[in-house]
Amino acid sequence: DSGVTQTxxxxxxATGQRVTLRCSPRSGDLSVYxxxxxxxxxxxxxxxxxxxxxxxxxNILERFSAQQFPDxxxxxxxxxxxxxxxxxxxxxSVSWSGTQYFGPGTRLTVL
Amino acid sequence: xxxxxxxxxxxxxxxxASLELRCNYSYGATPYLFWYxxxxxxxxxxxxxxxxxxxxxxxxKGFEAEFKRxxxxxxxxxxxxxxxxxxxxxxxxxxxxxxxxxxxxxxxxLFVKA
Numbered sequence: 001d002s003g004v005t006q007t008x009x010x011x012x013x014a015t016g017q018r019v020t021l022r023c024s025p026r027s028g029d030l031s032v033y034x035x036x037x038x039x040x041x042x043x044x045x046x047x048x049x050x051x052x053x054x055x056x057x058x059n060i061l062e063r064f065s066a067q068q069f070p071d072x073x074x075x076x077x078x079x080x081x082x083x084x085x086x087x088x089x090x091x092x093s094v095s096w097s098g099t100q101y102f103g104p105g106t107r108l109t110v111l
Numbered sequence: 112x113x114x115x116x117x118x119x120x121x122x123x124x125x126x127x128a129s130l131e132l133r134c135n136y137s138y139g140a141t142p143y144l145f146w147y148x149x150x151x152x153x154x155x156x157x158x159x160x161x162x163x164x165x166x167x168x169x170x171x172k173g174f175e176a177e178f179k180r181x182x183x184x185x186x187x188x189x190x191x192x193x194x195x196x197x198x199x200x201x202x203x204x205x206x207x208x209x210x211x212x213x214x215x216x217x218x219x220x221l222f223v224k225a
Contacts, residue, residue, distance in 0.1 A: 056212065098143050098205025
């Protein structure tokens with residue numbers, strides 16, 4: 001158990017819809033990364049937050065956004081969903097050394 | 112540019128045989144180094160990490176890795192593979208100043224045959 005929680009575990013929705021994925025980091029970690037993992041793209045870094053502030057952006061689409069709240073949990077919002085957005089979405093809680101502790105992921109299926 | 116290369120997309124070994132997964136990095140200074148394992152449909156689990164000191168690092172599940180500065184490598188090894196080791200393995204690096212910019216390799220998928 002990494003100490004990182006993600007909800008929901010599975011999400012099935014239709015094209016054009018909007019969903020929110022939630023992540024709670026390990027106690028004491030201030031930073032959260034979001035990743036998308038699909039069969040054809042591998043593990044893609046989306047965005048990083050540190051103590052409520054956005055720190056880095058990766059291959060994140062404009063239809064996607066994220067935020068980190070004062071209690072340090074983070075949410076990833078995906079809108080105008082397309083079939084190609086179907087993937088596993090992971091968050092990772094990051095310690096000061098750069099060690100990343102991954103959550104179990106949310107499997108998103110867009111029909 | 113900073114990068115992590117895992118030259119083998121997939122590897123097949125027989126159960127009980129030894130294993131070595133390769134990882135090479137390109138970085139301005141000696142980074143922190145990590146190996147993660149991911150079973151199908153699961154999150155990534157940290158196997159081991161190297162920060163400094165002894166260049167041979169022991170991890171969980173019987174894995175070890177050796178840091179070789181001259182070769183910019185951090186190869187993962189296991190003396191005897193079990194069928195349950197079949198998974199995808201990721202090498203990663205982060206700056207040795209701490210901080211939060213971790214770079215992952217593309218991964219090596221391990222298949223174990225009986």
